[in-house]
Amino acid sequence: MARSLDGLVLAPVADQSPGQVGTRTRFTYHEKSGEIWAEYAGGDVVRGHLVGTREGDRLDFRYVQLKHDGTTSSGHCVSTVVALPDGRVRLEESWEWESQPGSGRSVVEQVTVHDR
Numbered sequence: 001m002a003r004s005l006d007g008l009v010l011a012p013v014a015d016q017s018p019g020q021v022g023t024r025t026r027f028t029y030h031e032k033s034g035e036i037w038a039e040y041a042g043g044d045v046v047r048g049h050l051v052g053t054r055e056g057d058r059l060d061f062r063y064v065q066l067k068h069d070g071t072t073s074s075g076h077c078v079s080t081v082v083a084l085p086d087g088r089v090r091l092e093e094s095w096e097w098e099s100q101p102g103s104g105r106s107v108v109e110q111v112t113v114h115d116r
Helices: none
Strands: 009-012 026-032 035-042 045-055 058-067 072-083 089-097 103-110
Touching: 035 058, 045 072
Parallel strands: none
Antiparallel strands: 009 026, 009 103, 026 035, 035 045, 045 058, 058 072, 072 089, 089 103
16 A cells, blocks of 8 residues: 555646646545545646545545635545556546536646745
8 A cells, every 4th residue: 555645745746638727736644543634726727626535546525616606516535546656646627517428637746845
């Protein structure tokens, strides 16, 4: 199992479609006893939250977000935690909106202090 996500900051490696999370979005993760949660913001997202569970290297969570245009959206994501050769963490994600049409895959990786 890859290391704990608690206290790690992760960012998408590529932009999603306009109005969604992107390379300027930062996720701050927390983890305790199989529970995971995070706050995120940046780019088109003013504020976002996710909450769910971790079993081994599998995360299963729901997310909600508020965008700069005042709209909100929510969805479900299942991620695999991967340890990178340089010691950082990557999440390989499969997500689906629940409040609007759309689904996809994305990758977020741990950022270093100078990348924040």
